[in-house]
Amino acid sequence: MKTSILTQATKANGNLIEIGGQAVVSTYSNEGEEYDALRNGIGIYDLSAVGKFEVGGDEHVNFLNELVTKDIEFLDVEKSIFTLLLNEEGDVIDAVTLHKKEESILIETSAAGREAVGAWLHERKIDDVEITDLSDDYALVAFEGPYAWKAAASLIDYDISLLPFQAFVATEVEGSEALLFRNGVTGEYGYKVLVANDAAIALWEKLLAHDASNYPVKPVGHSTLEIAMLEVRQPNVLVEADGLNVFEASLEWVVSFYKESFVGREALEAKRGEGVNRRLVGFSIEEGDLAASDAVVLEDETIGTVLQVRNSGALGKKLGLALVDELFSVSGISLQAQNQAGERVTLNTISSPYILPKSWGIKIA
Amino acid sequence: MSNYKDRVVVTGIGIICANGKNVEEFWRNVSNNQSGIRVVSSISMAGINTEYAGEIDGYKPEEHFTPEEVEKYDIAGQLSIIAAREAVQVAQFDLAAHDPYRVGVILGTSLGGMRSGEKFHEQWVKEGIEHADPSLLYNYVIHIPVDSVSHDLKIKGPKSVISNACAAGTNSIGYAADMIRSGKADAMFAGGVDPLCRLSMSGFNTLGALAPEPCAPFSKSSGLNIGEGAGVLFLERMDLALERGATILGEVLSYALSADAYHITAPDPAGAGGMRSMRRTLEKAGLPETAVDYINGHGTGTNANDSSEPIGVRTLFGNSVPVSSTKSMIGHMLGAAGASEGVISVLAINNSFIPATINFDYEADKFKELDFVRDTGRTQELGTVMSNSFAFGGNNASILFGKYKQDREVPALAAKKRVLITGVGALAGNSANVEEVFAKFQAGESTFSAIEGFDTAQYVSTHGAQIPEVPYRKLVNPALLRRMDDLGKQATATAKMALDDAKLKVDSKNSERIGVLFATGTGPLKTVEAFNRTVILKGAEAAEALLFPNTVMNAAAGHICLNFKIKGPTTTITSGGTAGINSLFYATQLIQNGDADAVIVVTGDEFNETMVAGHSRVPGYLTPGSQAKAFGEGLDGTVLGEACVAFLVESEESALARGAKVYGELKGFGLTSDHSGPARVNRQGEEWSKSFELALQEAGLTVDQVDYVAAAASGNRVFDTAEARALHRVIGGKAPISAPKAYFGEALATSGMIGALSALYAIGHNNIPQIPGMEQPFSEAEGLDLVIGGNRERAVEHALVSSFSFGGNYQALVIGRYEK
């Protein structure tokens, strides 16, 4: 597996896992500490493994608008949008964020989807479109948490409160040209910085050195990030939607159905026409053991499968996602799962966001 | 110095508001840091989350007017007259001795005669339309204040109304100065007025914007207090003021407008809308930031304003310039706010005194380093004062007043620029675009269809000119569409058509150099009616937050700027039937003054049950028939129409640089008014014919050079008579005349633009559209060369477009074929 320059410089004693052929730190210290920083202070994380593709040329907007599920015709310069890339069969290739610059659009993929997106762009490329892979040339440093804006404030020369969510701005960071995005995945205030590798390392050090006397400031690994994303149902698409269609994965909201033409549209309409028979639902459990693939049951009927189970730091209990018959994919009911030991575990279906992000009660001052 | 002719000075001021019924009382209270915020007694505050407003203290109309006048004038008209009378008195200007055509009036207002309108509406809703008093209707239009002023003071000069919400007062003063500099007037009454009324009170209430107690701008910021009143400045051309020995109270140095497009996103701090207007006004006056001695801020007291305005001021000026909010004393007077603040600025300069931000909550002070002149005003020499108004809907206006200095370097006025029309868009009766409009002209086909959308049994009209189904999703940003009412959608769609037609793409390089002007006769009547009806029937508590933003006249302009991210100067003109032509005039001024390279001028007017119901109560206004017999025998009223027309207007330089296609050139404007009074026109048509003369004069043409006249005739006997007489006086039989309202109905302001569109059609096709369906002219029109029985094939180099508003306003335009 490949290790990026930033990851190499900052992994410390973190344990590495492989995602999409790239090395990603799963935990730096331990989940408890990292989660605490993310939800109560500032959690810093390394997005080196994600794909960063710059698409330019005269036709780049129409080209991308044809490939993504959301309508980007009116996307403004210095604004970002979260959208899906589907193939002709309507399967999800990846969930990506598009960042619109004056003459081009920057595509930020997930780590797992990086190669597939790169390949897809090249396969569908048309004339008057240029595609540049910036993934290795630039690092993407992210930080989220109720006080993340305090760290971001020093990165631009005007009031940080004036940068709206899903907007970005060109600035200078550690002596290099950079882009500062206000964008997060955990429900807390979130920012990302796209900058050259050496400046990224300096930025990482600087962020780590942020005054931690009133709240924790720590690097956060992939594992904690996934839990935090689950807690607010930020789609972890290649994990959750594996083998599921857009409707089963409850991703309709990431599609502009009124858009007349995009790759996968017909397939989606067809699937919708066939009916949606099963759907993801979130749950928590008070006690018992549970693992992915355990069956979800009621009396003797199997009505679904557990897809993932994680520990939620804030809730002090286990959270998860299950794929169940459409009828039961509602919040506020109790279902059962049959675990490996043959025991019945009660699943309580719950409503997102599963926790109340502290950021929602804090104003940027 | 030889620049006296280019400079505009203030020689008179007048005011009536919460802190005083005249300038003396007002200034005494202001300089004593007195609050005029009081518990309201003049209107019902039921269902409103506050008892307080900046209400005039015990206003008694009989103290200012005869019983007859009290009957005649709506309260907004009354307040405007009071302030205007005081202003001209202070100026010691003898109106009777001056050419009345050289003195005009521009007032800003959000509500106009809405107090009368509310009464009419209540009667209608509770007792039925037959029991609603039509005299209230005559007094309800938004241009009632200016019509009242011209009636009372007997002036006939250029008249207009600005309705870009809270920026209207400041904007009006600047526009009036432009009017004088353009040579169209020697003196202007400029200011604003707005009454207290349930509509605006309920609207701000439902948005949670009202303060439960007296407001505390820049500190506690718990909301705003609405205020009422009128403020008027009497402006004169400096050389003329000096000639007559006037006492000069100050100078209007410059002003500037900008649009927010709602987001404060740009990395360059100058991107913020308010900062743009502040910077631009300094640039126009040739002054650095350091020249400003005091800023009268917008300071409404809402959290949204009070947390962003100081940042803009601080970024531009640092911490040293005192900035105070006088709304802390008199409340937010909406359309009159900028006007009262203009009066305050002049008083501040003349008294060397900076008024305070009173009711200051020190514990809630968020910008301790800024000088808000907390609680107590102070003495200070003031050479230059800036007044800012940052309006609802993202309209910003900043103006600079200077202490009178006879000799002063000011930037020279630019050489006269030629202004061209380079893009068109339209929605009108049975027409989904300009091609279809032209096809009607070509075929001589009127567009009236039977009304099917509502039951017409109680009304006079049976037909109307109606816009067909439009695929708005293809023309407007879908994310913004749901927030627009019909008028907003139509305005945005036609703006897009015009931009596409002109092949002008808006991007970050040009977005601040493009302006947006919106003009309308009755504005968003459908939304206003719906909002008001809920308030009347269910109380203010039930008022709908979603509707309120669209009840303001400048909503459509705001939607256009937001949709295209246009950040240049923007405003809304609501002078009735003349608003379309007036906005074309204003566009030429923006281009002339270098405020914009291109301006999108959009006019929109609705057709709906409310329009038909209201006009049915005016005897003779509407015909029950299926045609509008403009100038025709047996004319018995008009047919209403809905329409929306957009022009892209550009400087010649900009058009040539882009290689743009040119439809025509704006060559001359004639702006006059009469003093016939609210809802009337002078049936002799004298002032109307003067508008033709002045337009031709400015275009440098004789009557023989006019190839086509697009008249404003609509089938209404009173108005068509006046116009026929006006045409006889100037045109006689020398030019072919047609009447576009016979095609597309009476669409008020938009009819003026349709007239202009017919001129572009005639020029482009060398073909003059006939008056469809006319066999014989009516008696007054006999002898005029009306185009009937078929279109007239003929070379058209110059066309004259006529427009009018009842209440006495006439604006004519000469459009010519463009030759390099």
Add this chain to the structure above:
Amino acid sequence: MLLTYASVKEQAEKRRELTTRIKAIIVDRLSLDIEPELITDDQPLFGRGLGLDSIDALELTVCIEDEFGVTLYDDNMEVLGSINKLADYITENME
């Protein structure tokens, strides 16, 4: 406690009725250009997701009051976090 298929099914159906009704009301009252069934139970409503803003919040407060007799308070941001959260709040407060 034994969870029977039948009793849970009934509960689930009631819940689904509620969320469906909420979606229909929102689409109607806020003039949203989307079919109600394409709104998912857990998606974000404000900012992104459905893209509602503060004026929509005011209108939502009024229509939830009108349709369900339940009062939404200014400081209760969590309730507007998703259709599911709204449904939870209405269920709790409708008794």
